[in-house]
Amino acid sequence: IDRKVILAIESSCDETSVSVVENETIILSNIVASQVKSHKRFGGVVPEVASRHHVEQILSCLEEALEEANVSAKELTAVAVTYGPGLVGALLIGISAAKAFAWANQVPLIPINHMAGHISAAKFVDPDIRYPAMALLVSGGHTELVYMKEEGSYAIVGETRDDAAGEAYDKVGRVMGLSYPSGKEIDEMAHLGQDTYQFPRAMLHENNYDFSFSGLKSAFINTVHNAEQRNESLDKNNLATSFQASVVEVLTDKTLRACEEYKVQSLIVAGGVAANKGLRESLLETVDTSKLQLIIPPISLCGDNAAMIAAAAFIEMKKKVTATWDLNAKPGLSF
Numbered sequence: 001i002d003r004k005v006i007l008a009i010e011s012s013c014d015e016t017s018v019s020v021v022e023n024e025t026i027i028l029s030n031i032v033a034s035q036v037k038s039h040k041r042f043g044g045v046v047p048e049v050a051s052r053h054h055v056e057q058i059l060s061c062l063e064e065a066l067e068e069a070n071v072s073a074k075e076l077t078a079v080a081v082t083y084g085p086g087l088v089g090a091l092l093i094g095i096s097a098a099k100a101f102a103w104a105n106q107v108p109l110i111p112i113n114h115m116a117g118h119i120s121a122a123k124f125v126d127p128d129i130r131y132p133a134m135a136l137l138v139s140g141g142h143t144e145l146v147y148m149k150e151e152g153s154y155a156i157v158g159e160t161r162d163d164a165a166g167e168a169y170d171k172v173g174r175v176m177g178l179s180y181p182s183g184k185e186i187d188e189m190a191h192l193g194q195d196t197y198q199f200p201r202a203m204l205h206e207n208n209y210d211f212s213f214s215g216l217k218s219a220f221i222n223t224v225h226n227a228e229q230r231n232e233s234l235d236k237n238n239l240a241t242s243f244q245a246s247v248v249e250v251l252t253d254k255t256l257r258a259c260e261e262y263k264v265q266s267l268i269v270a271g272g273v274a275a276n277k278g279l280r281e282s283l284l285e286t287v288d289t290s291k292l293q294l295i296i297p298p299i300s301l302c303g304d305n306a307a308m309i310a311a312a313a314f315i316e317m318k319k320k321v322t323a324t325w326d327l328n329a330k331p332g333l334s335f
């Protein structure tokens with residue numbers, strides 16, 4: 001078979017990443033430079049700081065990705081880049097680098113939706129996903145159920161009405177005095193406690209596929225503040241367990257209901273929160289894998305990275321999608 005090699009660039013938020021992927025699913029390199037440390041002291045991502053870091057990191061990431069892959073620029077079939085959704089300044093750094101690099105090497109530029117990238121990480125687990133499929137997309141900015149009639153086709157059937165799941169984790173983490181982003185730490189604490197606080201399960205019984213996490217967040221914050229006022233001590237592990245139990249139950253239940261109603265053959269879980277051990281365990285326990293194929297990427301490919309952008313680019317390349325040289329960032333890009 002002829003060899004196709006894509007170099008992909010991801011810079012939508014707080015990771016600068018460049019990856020080289022061969023023939024759809026062979027990851028030759030996947031360099032991720034995280035800026036998380038620089039944002040920690042601000043308790044969240046500061047757009048200006050993010051842009052500056054991307055500028056500083058992008059060229060060395062690019063060189064490192066090619067070197068580790070042992071691929072020369074001449075061997076590339078295409079360059080892919082995330083053009084949204086994300087922070088406009090951050091996106092523009094990746095886009096500018098991708099344009100310059102593709103132009104200089106006379107290869108096409110493929111524009112990629114960051115969320116399609118997260119979903120495409122599933123290709124590294126199973127290149128032959130069965131369709132129709134449902135994707136549960138859970139990240140810091142998004143919580144969506146996406147129906148995929150076939151590969152590369154995306155239709156949102158449900159989404160959060162307020163906070164994204166990852167955002168809720170980060171916000172309650174801040175109240176518990178944890179540093180940003182706190183999803184991983186809460187996940188670890190959740191495995192040490194019990195569901196003693198019985199927080200609400202929002203929209204669990206409503207006849208739609210939407211989510212809401214702001215009520216849960218408020219219930220959590222009220223519990224903490226009330227305890228502080230009365231000088232009562234709180235069991236932080238139990239708080240984490242109770243919070244996670246609510247998130248995981250709602251996500252699992254509604255996702256499985258959507259899979260049934262839309263009669264899909266597979267379920268893909270994607271995005272930073274797909275790294276959540278509680279969610280992974282709950283889905284592994286609940287899904288009848290003889291009826292529904294369950295695909296959860298390895299934790300290393302759940303967070304932002306450019307390998308997933310390359311995987312999505314192979315799909316777009318089959319559809320002959322390319323960008324023109326005036327490609328612009330689309331911060332609010334949706335499906």
Ligand code: KG4
Nearest residue numbers: 139140141166181183184272273276303304
């Ligand atoms: O996809 P991602 O890396 O960036 C966005 O596109 O948003 O997701 C980041 C989010 C953060 O909110 C972080 O707290 C959350 O994913 N996260 C987790 C876990 N690991 C990362 N949330 C819950 N449990 C985890 N283990």
Ligand code: ZN
Nearest residue numbers: 139272303304
């Ligand atoms: Zn992401």
